[in-house]
Each structure stands twice: as structure tokens, then as C-alpha cells.
Amino acid sequence: MRLDVVTIFPEYLEPLNVSLVGKARARGRLDVQVHDLREWTYDRHNTVDDTPYGGGPGMVMKTEPWGDALDDVLASGYEAGAHSPALVVPTPSGRPFTQELAVELSGNPWLIFTPARYEGIDRRVIDEYATRMPVHEVSIGDYVLAGGEAAVLVITEAVARLLPGVLGNAESHRDDSFAPGAMANLLEGPVYTKPPEWRGRAIPDVLVSGHHGKIARWRRDEAFRRTALNRPDLIERCDPAGFDKKDREMLSILGWAPEPGGRFWRRPPAVEQ
Numbered sequence: 001m002r003l004d005v006v007t008i009f010p011e012y013l014e015p016l017n018v019s020l021v022g023k024a025r026a027r028g029r030l031d032v033q034v035h036d037l038r039e040w041t042y043d044r045h046n047t048v049d050d051t052p053y054g055g056g057p058g059m060v061m062k063t064e065p066w067g068d069a070l071d072d073v074l075a076s077g078y079e080a081g082a083h084s085p086a087l088v089v090p091t092p093s094g095r096p097f098t099q100e101l102a103v104e105l106s107g108n109p110w111l112i113f114t115p116a117r118y119e120g121i122d123r124r125v126i127d128e129y130a131t132r133m134p135v136h137e138v139s140i141g142d143y144v145l146a147g148g149e150a151a152v153l154v155i156t157e158a159v160a161r162l163l164p165g166v167l168g169n170a171e172s173h174r175d176d177s178f179a180p181g182a183m184a185n186l187l188e189g190p191v192y193t194k195p196p197e198w199r200g201r202a203i204p205d206v207l208v209s210g211h212h213g214k215i216a217r218w219r220r221d222e223a224f225r226r227t228a229l230n231r232p233d234l235i236e237r238c239d240p241a242g243f244d245k246k247d248r249e250m251l252s253i254l255g256w257a258p259e260p261g262g263r264f265w266r267r268p269p270a271v272e273q
Helices: 010-017 019-026 063-079 099-106 123-129 149-160 212-230 232-236 245-253
Strands: 002-007 031-036 085-096 110-113 135-139 256-258 264-266
Touching: 002 010, 002 063, 002 149, 010 019, 010 031, 010 149, 019 031, 019 149, 031 063, 063 085, 063 110, 063 123, 085 099, 085 123, 085 149, 099 135, 099 149, 110 149, 123 135, 135 149, 212 232, 212 245, 232 264, 245 256
Parallel strands: 002 031, 002 110, 085 110, 085 135
Antiparallel strands: 256 264
């Protein structure tokens, strides 16, 4: 996979040289190119922004530097053999970034990121490149940052760890929170390692039972417990048909039951198991 990032703060992307992403780059699994947007400015002040049409506070990033930068990035990528680019625009007004979207993006051979500053990029830039490639406007949460670089780091790490050969164990991500399949709407439960007892706290007996079926059931039940506690909205969105008998029993213990419309709903506080 090739990743290009155009930014006015290239130094912000230094973390892409460490941890899993850095190792993936060193092994040639990931080609990351960071570009300074100010290299495509043509005045002595390297201006990348201007006042917004219609008035109001803040500044808007200009069309010319972004257009010239993206044209050159595309040209250099094609010359290097990259193909099928997709544009990723970090923005609070975008589609929520989820594990499902991370999986979708990991299937792209080439991603180009446009982390903005100020009030964002002149809309015409996004509309222009939407005629040339898929555009993903992505939000990492319901809050506003000073710029999109932090979002690029989040998205890149989530996507890169899904690429073949990046994780030490290729199966590691299959049981992650939100992983497609059985964990699609669940949070991963607690995990433990040696020693078996620490400060008077022992690990659950089932984890040393050697009974793989019971261990798998315990882990799934703990996933339901954590999801019900921290993200009940995820259970509300689940289709009851997607759960087996044991899942339904656990959800009933936790105070949930399927409603006639097919969604789960929490039982009134007066109802006890």
C-alpha cells in the first residue's frame, strides 16, 4: 500500500516512523510519502489560506496550493507504479471512522490524505478530485481538533495493522472490538497474562481450564458484559437473528430482550432476572 499525506506540518507525522507502521515501512509493506503543502505556494509568505467568502471568523485553505500539490502527488504516484488512488479527507463533518471503514480502506492500494487546518479546505478542491477518484470524508469522533494530522495518524494505524504481514500474528485482529463477523457490534472483553496471581488477584479459572469451548464462551460473555456497560447503543443496533441461544441467554441476564421490531431494548429497572 502507498500512503501520501499533504500537510503544512510534516513533522507532525513523525510517529509514522515508529511502532507497527514504522516496521511496515522498513519492511516495504507500506510506502509512506509526506509532502509539505507550502512547497506549492508561490508568494514570499507561503500563503495557504485566505478569508472566507460570505464573511465569518477563521480562514479557509486555498484552492491553488491544494490543487497543484494533489496533481503532482498523483503524477509521482503513477510514475512510481501506484494505481487506483482514493482521497481521504479528515473532517468532523465526515462519515464516522469505524473498524468497518478501516477494513474498507485497507483494501485500497493507494490512499492520499489531506489533513486541513483553520476552517478547512475550499470545497471546490474536494469536488474536483471526486471526479477523478473515490473520496472518503472521515470523522474520528464528535469533536474538533486544531488540524487533521492527528486523524491521519489514527486512520493510518487502524488501516495498516490490517495489511498482510504487518501484525506479528495475522489472526490478532479477528477478535478485536468491532471486528467484522461475530465481534461486529461488540467490545473485546478483558485480557490476562502471567503471573496467575498478582496482589491477591487471580485470573478467572476458566482461562487455565484448557477447555477451549468454555474459554471461547467466557470471552464472548465478557464481551457482552463490557458492551452493555460501556456501549449499550451497540446492542440496540444488533439484529437478534445474529445471536445464538447462549448469546440470548447472556443478554437476558444483562437485562436485554428482543422487541417485536427486531432490535434489542433494555428491560425496565423494575424487571429482574
